[in-house]
Amino acid sequence: MPACAGDDMENNETKKPERKQVLLSGIQPTGVFTLGNYIGAVRNWQKMQDDFDCAYFIADLHSLTVRQEPAELRKHSKEAFALLLACGIDPEKSIVFIQSHVPAHAELGWILSCYTQFGELSRMTQFKDKSQQHPENINAGLFDYPALMAADILLYQPDYVPVGADQKQHLELTRTIVNRFNGLYGDVFRMPEPYIAKEGAKIMSLQDPAKKMSKSDTNTNAFISILDDPAVIRNKFKRAVTDSETEVVFREGKDGINNLMTIYSVVTGRSFDDIEKEFAGRGYGDFKAAVGEAVAEELSGVRTRFNDLMKDNAYLEECYRSGAERAARISQRTLNKVKKKIGLIV
Ligand code: TRP
Numbered sequence: 001m002p003a004c005a006g007d008d009m010e011n012n013e014t015k016k017p018e019r020k021q022v023l024l025s026g027i028q029p030t031g032v033f034t035l036g037n038y039i040g041a042v043r044n045w046q047k048m049q050d051d052f053d054c055a056y057f058i059a060d061l062h063s064l065t066v067r068q069e070p071a072e073l074r075k076h077s078k079e080a081f082a083l084l085l086a087c088g089i090d091p092e093k094s095i096v097f098i099q100s101h102v103p104a105h106a107e108l109g110w111i112l113s114c115y116t117q118f119g120e121l122s123r124m125t126q127f128k129d130k131s132q133q134h135p136e137n138i139n140a141g142l143f144d145y146p147a148l149m150a151a152d153i154l155l156y157q158p159d160y161v162p163v164g165a166d167q168k169q170h171l172e173l174t175r176t177i178v179n180r181f182n183g184l185y186g187d188v189f190r191m192p193e194p195y196i197a198k199e200g201a202k203i204m205s206l207q208d209p210a211k212k213m214s215k216s217d218t219n220t221n222a223f224i225s226i227l228d229d230p231a232v233i234r235n236k237f238k239r240a241v242t243d244s245e246t247e248v249v250f251r252e253g254k255d256g257i258n259n260l261m262t263i264y265s266v267v268t269g270r271s272f273d274d275i276e277k278e279f280a281g282r283g284y285g286d287f288k289a290a291v292g293e294a295v296a297e298e299l300s301g302v303r304t305r306f307n308d309l310m311k312d313n314a315y316l317e318e319c320y321r322s323g324a325e326r327a328a329r330i331s332q333r334t335l336n337k338v339k340k341k342i343g344l345i346v
Helices: 005-010 035-048 070-086 104-113 118-122 125-133 140-154 165-185 230-238 255-268 272-278 283-311 313-342
Strands: 022-027 053-058 095-098 160-162 193-195
Touching (some): 022 035, 035 070, 070 095, 104 140, 118 140, 118 165
Parallel strands (some): 053 095, 160 193
């Protein structure tokens, strides 16, 4: 295997002065990512590979907290892994793996759940929301989800964790666990900081710009899947809900236009000022067509790479196996340290 950034991460004890900052994040394999996942997360993950030692994983164990069709879960996990690569996550620069392939996650997850309070888990808004959505399956895993997420994070001793708004509370709880654990046993875990991306944190529905873009929306015009074909993408933008004015300006109350401007700005790298000038006096029709075109173009490379990867099963498997090996080496070190500290025989 060629020398890669991940090896620095693995050797950070011997090469301390050169240690690059470590960044880690995960995404659940619940179907093809939306433009929202792409702009809000994965596109930034790709860019951060040059500045940090990165680890990215498919959080398949977290998906089990909601009942899954086994064949679908397997398919989605493989697709999600291929999508990360298709979006430019480089398996030689970064450690890319599937969570369940690295047993230390489940092991540390159990240990940390013994350092997490019932009251703390009860206050998590995601738990409350999901319990309402699935009243027939409020399982212990759903409740304990944040302890597993804390384990995911702390095993790699990251400096930063990019998370969306909906996961901030879980990261806060992780920080509480670090304080509690380090308070009892000394400096075991590095305190992780949230990483807030500069741009495009939140992409809204194209049909109801007051709501977040979601792949589970019943109206498929509300979201762009990153594998939609170009004609579909153009069409969805053509139908995007805006307002009854005509001016392309970023302003409070113009949620639909603000969302389209955000998307256009992220994808083209241009400022709102620039965009307003370009579309002055031209109306929404032209603007929506331009956004559709820019997004279709940006995603066409992702689509091609994804289709090629899905044809090369051997390569994909080699990538996730070797990613898991590298992840296991790092995480095992943290897990052993934890076990020793708390009194397990290692
Ligand atoms: N809970 C995250 C989500 O649903 C996914 C996730 C699992 C994660 N473990 C993580 C994200 C660790 C960041 C760090 O989006």
